[in-house]
Amino acid sequence: MITRFCLICTFLCVTCLTGRAQSRLQTADSLYTSGQFLAARVAYERAIFMSSDPGEQFTAALGKVQCLKQQGLYAASVPFLNSQLQLLYPDSLLYRLRYEQILCAYLAGQFENTLSLLDRLPYLHPTVRATPLLLAIRILALNELQRWQEAQLHFRELLSALPDSATTRQDPYQHLPQLKNAKKAQWLATFIPGAGQLYAGKPGEAALSILVQSAGLYFGLTSFLQGYYLSAWGIGAGLFGSFQAGGVRRTDVLIREVNTRRANAFNTQVRQQILTLVR
Amino acid sequence: MTTSVYWILLAGWLLAGRACAQPSVFSQEWQFAHYLADKEEVDEASFVLQSIDTRQLSRPQLDSLAYLTGWLAYSGKSLELASQHLLSVSSGSPFYIKSQYFGAYCLTFQQKLDAASAVARQLPAPDSTLRELRAFEEAGIALLQRQFQRYDTLRQQFRYSSYALSAEEKHLDSYRAGLQAQKRRSPAVAGLLSAVVPGLGKLYAGKPKQGIAAFLPVLTLGLLTWEGYRKDGPKSLRFLGFGSLFTLFYGGAIWGSTLAVHVQRDQFNRTYDNKILFDMHIPLRNLLNR
Incomplete structure (x- = not known):
């Protein structure tokens, strides 16, 4: 009981x-x-x-x-x-x-953290092989950090881990985005009015910059020749100098925008290709 | 006979289990919310606390609920809500001391200094450490109110020996000295100085870079006006245009200098207030947030 x-x-x-x-x-x-x-x-x-x-x-x-x-x-x-x-x-x-x-x-945009977590995985789970999706995430994180050469190596690794049919696909890293050189742009903007903006791909802004700087220079010169020395200095040189310095700063911003846009476009294209591969 | 005894025992056990479970629902929910709060999952913890039906809770349970709700609001920097809840905890609660001290601090942080001072005077202090902490918090509020005499009275209770308080007590003393030594600048004098030399008022107010930035355009426009007058005469467009601009910038420099005194004074006070609030917070966390 x-x-x-x-x-x-x-x-x-x-x-x-x-x-x-x-x-x-x-x-x-x-x-x-x-x-x-x-x-x-x-x-x-x-x-x-x-x-x-x-x-x-x-x-x-x-x-x-x-x-x-x-x-x-x-x-x-x-x-x-x-x-x-x-x-x-x-x-x-x-x-x-x-x-x-x-x-x-x-997904949170913590790309350095993603890579660090991925690096720890083989030590913590030595018997588990990295899946294609994890390889893809590593490539995508490297892309976001613009470490394209490392990403290319892992892309090849991903291709070798996938079935043969996928390996025939084109390597996107053969055509890396052409990023503008920020130092070169700054140098151009410093010494040739409007050249920095033109190099950054903004001809309209370049023309405006040339126009304003030329106007300042012209006003300064004519004022000087007419004996208005203070006006030549205060307005002509002031206008020219302000727009010249502003042009250098603006070029820096434009170059960063252009480079970000190009990098994003490339990364988006590679992301789509990689997601198609691992899907 | 034996069988029925066993069945009665079983039924009794089941009923007792159910009955025991009822009063522990609040405790379970509270502990769960506390666990979430410890994990800094504020949204989830608030959701759990808001789901508790408060109608049938006893006074101690309401206190525990008010404490945790207040603590979550404090963690989420909703200080008004935090002070309301924390200060509503009654004296019988085990969270009373912590709630009162942090509630007073929340009021202080909101610049409700009179209310904070009133609460601080009533803070419970059952031992010497808490008595010193109360004096320290009151002294901090007195400094924020710039009541230096009251601060001097309260600081006599500082012992400068407690690990949790000594550094902050010394800091408060140095802030008191710094506040006392603050130079009282006059906006009128600053304006007058800028009228004599544009930008000099800003230098006097303690903003030398802004002074130079105000001086240069006024000087340039002054020179251009003079040049226009000298070469083209007083009716020339050049003289009138630059003269108008010069007047505008000159007036702006005077007005800016009077404002600079107020701005600098506000910045000075804000800097010290932030330092005092920061130092008032550290001993609270060290002594009471356990």
């Missing part, structure tokens, strides 16, 4: 505990499905807080990361996953969390 009683009690306890665990995750999942991401985040956190089962905690952690990703809170996912990595998960689950962390770091 006692045995029967104990068995019933044990059954009730186990059913109750596992039922609660499942119900916690089901609640969180249903909130996630209905688009209530903050409530779902709390429900997943509750599952992590209440549970001592690593499996449930892991599922909840991934669920919370999905919520954060849906809300575009990629940067918040990185420290959250860091806190989860302190827990005692089996290696295979830790690898999955690290994988998610790398993805989130890249």
Whole structure:
């Protein structure tokens, strides 16, 4: 009789505990499905807080990361996953969390951090081979940092890791973006009026700069010749000098804009190609 | 007979379990919110606290709720909300001391110095360290109010020996000396100086670079006006145009100098206020945020 009683009690306890665990995750999942991401985040956190089962905690952690990703809170996912990595998960689950962390770091625009996390992966999980997606993320992060030569090496590695049909594709790094030389632009803008803007690809601004600087110079010279020495200096030279210095600063801005635009265009094109490859 | 005893025991156990679970719901939710707050997940913690039904909570539970809500608001830099919640914690709560001190600090940070001073006078101080901390916080508020005599009275309670307070106590003393030594500049004198030499008023106000920047255009326009007058006469467009510009810049330099005195004074006061607030905060975190 006692045995029967104990068995019933044990059954009730186990059913109750596992039922609660499942119900916690089901609640969180249903909130996630209905688009209530903050409530779902709390429900997943509750599952992590209440549970001592690593499996449930892991599922909840991934669920919370999905919520954060849906809300575009990629940067918040990185420290959250860091806190989860302190827990005692089996290696295979830790690898999955690290994988998610790398993805989130890249999506959050933390490119240096992405590379650092990727570099740590082979030491922490020496038996696991890098997946094509992780290789792709490394290439994309290197691209964003304009480290295209390193990215090219990893691109080749990615091609070799993919099936043969993919290797026939063109290497985008054969045509790297032609970035303008900031020093050269500055030098041109300093010594030839309008040349800096022209080099940066802005002929209209270059013409305006030439016009204003010439006007200043002309006014200065004519004033000097007419004996208005102070006007020649105060207005002519002042106007010329101000627009000349402004031209140098403006050229610097334009060069940065042009280079960013070209780099972004190249990176976008490579990103599309790489995503097609790994899809 | 034995069977029914076991069944009654089982039913009793199940009912007792349910009954015990009811009052612990608040405690569980509070602990969960606290765990989230510790992880700096402020949105999630606030969501949990807002979901708690406050209608059936006891006074201690309401206090715990007010403390944690206030603490989250403080962490999220919503200091008005933080001071409201923290100062509503009653004296029976284990969070009372921490709430009162941080509530007073939140009021201070919002520049509600009279209210902060009133709260600071009533701060609980059951031991000598907290008595010194209370005096320190009161002294900080007195300095922010520029009540130097009150500060001098309160600083007599400084012992300069506690690890959590000694450095900040010395800092407050140095701020007091710095504030006392502040030179009182007159906007009228600054304006007058700039009328004599454009930009000199800004130099007097403590802004030498701005003084030079004000002097150069006035000098240039003055020279151009003089040149126009000398070469083309007083009715010439050149003289009238440059003369008007010179007058405008000259007047601007005088006006700017009077303003510069106010700006410099505000900057000086703001710099010291920020330093005082920063130093008032450190011992609070060291002694009470445990």
